[in-house]
Amino acid sequence: MRLRTALLATTLMAAAPAAASATTITGPYVNVAGGYNLVQNQHAHLNGANAAGAPPGGTSSQLRHNTGFTGFGAFGWGFGNGLRAEVEGVYNYSNIDHRPGTSVPGHTRGSDQSYGGFVNVLYDIDLKQFGIDAPVTPFVGVGAGYLWQHYNPIDTHYANGSHTRIGGTNGGFAYQGIVGAAYDTGIPGFQVTTEYRMIGQPGSFMDGAFHYSGSKGTGGNVNFDHRFNHQFILGLRYAFDTAPPPPPPAPVVAAPAPLPARSYLVFFDWDKSVLTARARQIVAEAAQASTHVQTTRIEVNGYTDNSAAHPGPRGEKYNLGLSLRRADSVKAELIRDGVPASAIDVHGYGEAHPLVPTGPNTREPQNRRVEIILH
Known part of the structure; x- marks a missing residue:
């Protein structure tokens, strides 16, 4: 025993x-x-x-x-x-x-x-x-x-x-x-x-x-x-002699495929909120990318340049509304491309945050935009 x-x-x-x-x-x-x-x-x-x-x-x-x-x-x-x-x-x-x-x-x-x-x-x-x-x-x-x-x-x-x-x-x-x-x-x-x-x-x-x-x-x-x-x-x-063996060579790893972009710009004609054909193509790319990267929220921010169809303080208020209409147009297009409306946040910033600084009352195409951000 x-x-x-x-x-x-x-x-x-x-x-x-x-x-x-x-x-x-x-x-x-x-x-x-x-x-x-x-x-x-x-x-x-x-x-x-x-x-x-x-x-x-x-x-x-x-x-x-x-x-x-x-x-x-x-x-x-x-x-x-x-x-x-x-x-x-x-x-x-x-x-x-x-x-x-x-x-x-x-x-x-x-x-x-x-x-x-x-x-x-x-x-x-x-x-x-x-x-x-x-x-x-x-x-x-x-x-x-x-x-x-x-x-x-x-x-x-x-x-x-x-x-x-x-x-x-x-x-x-x-x-x-x-x-x-x-x-x-x-x-x-x-x-x-x-x-x-x-x-x-x-x-x-x-x-x-x-x-x-x-x-x-x-x-x-x-x-x-x-x-x-x-x-x-x-x-x-x-x-006493226990030097570790040399590590094996690192495996060759192929470079990963680039991830889709997380920010997209859609540009508009002066004083317009209607999407052009090119704008619809960019919105479609953003909608497609939202299904390939981990996305919990889509932010849609609208902007204008500092020119206005109505000058003076009334023009700033007008541009603020115009930027929001542009953002709403992009949101509607995203929904048509299959993005749930509940995932989209819309903001209008008017003349604030210009992409290209300019003098007053300047028509700048790059500032007439909507930015789509995937979060």
């Missing part, structure tokens, strides 16, 4: 999203990590025992491990093609809380630890080759090295009052398999890693290297079988 739970936790961490682009390491990097260390039950054979729990000729039992932890630091080199090589130092610790299989029931308490180093070869899997652009880089690896195994005093007190104590230190060959993923943090070169590791250490390297002692002066050697550690690890990694 503990193994299944830890495997599920590592799987969930490996599936978690992150925000950045996956990194392929080129050059040196360092890595520190720690996590949960789960050791499988280990078989022990006690030779030469003759006390309770260890009859003459020896006895076999198991050491059941409980909680534990692991920690390591590594220095490595990435070759830029996914391959990495590293050396690491390792420390493992595990509590031991039971020793089933003895001939007399008893209570066991103790711990063990291992320390040493590995040389690892790993391969980063570039997800882009599978069409996945994600800020995570899965990796796999194998390692070989040397671990010293030390059993802190493991005491077993039996129901008949006897006890045994197992201890000793010995080193031997060890190997490991690694599956993990690295997550970019957005900080250049800095990644968070999650890993599952299985460490194995053959029992033949530990035969007779450990000892036990018991009540009434008994004692002897202890042989252990193959040892397996299952580890679930969270770490931090920093790569």
Whole structure:
């Protein structure tokens, strides 16, 4: 159950999203990590025992491990093609809380630890080759090295009052398999890693290297079988050479088609508000443009020059009315061209705001106009 739970936790961490682009390491990097260390039950054979729990000729039992932890630091080199090589130092610790299989029931308490180093070869899997652009880089690896195994005093007190104590230190060959993923943090070169590791250490390297002692002066050697550690690890990694690749060339984008104009001028004959053929053509263009650009309101502003059919103050008032009649003519034409009347605002400004400045009482064709503005 503990193994299944830890495997599920590592799987969930490996599936978690992150925000950045996956990194392929080129050059040196360092890595520190720690996590949960789960050791499988280990078989022990006690030779030469003759006390309770260890009859003459020896006895076999198991050491059941409980909680534990692991920690390591590594220095490595990435070759830029996914391959990495590293050396690491390792420390493992595990509590031991039971020793089933003895001939007399008893209570066991103790711990063990291992320390040493590995040389690892790993391969980063570039997800882009599978069409996945994600800020995570899965990796796999194998390692070989040397671990010293030390059993802190493991005491077993039996129901008949006897006890045994197992201890000793010995080193031997060890190997490991690694599956993990690295997550970019957005900080250049800095990644968070999650890993599952299985460490194995053959029992033949530990035969007779450990000892036990018991009540009434008994004692002897202890042989252990193959040892397996299952580890679930969270770490931090920093790569020193992480210059980002050059950005891809910018795509060539065709120039957008010019947008229709938003302002149109319609000109009138002197003292007239009737649209000429050319004026109707311009109004039609404005009506058509209002359907091709985002238009919420059409402003129609009428103007006159400063000449008048009726001179004096009466002429200014006359021109104001003339400018409004010109604007109304344009509005009517826009409506005939399909523009909703509710979208059109009409204004008459008379002689104000001339397009071409002139002297008084001057007939200027460009000032006799209506301006259509699309908003």
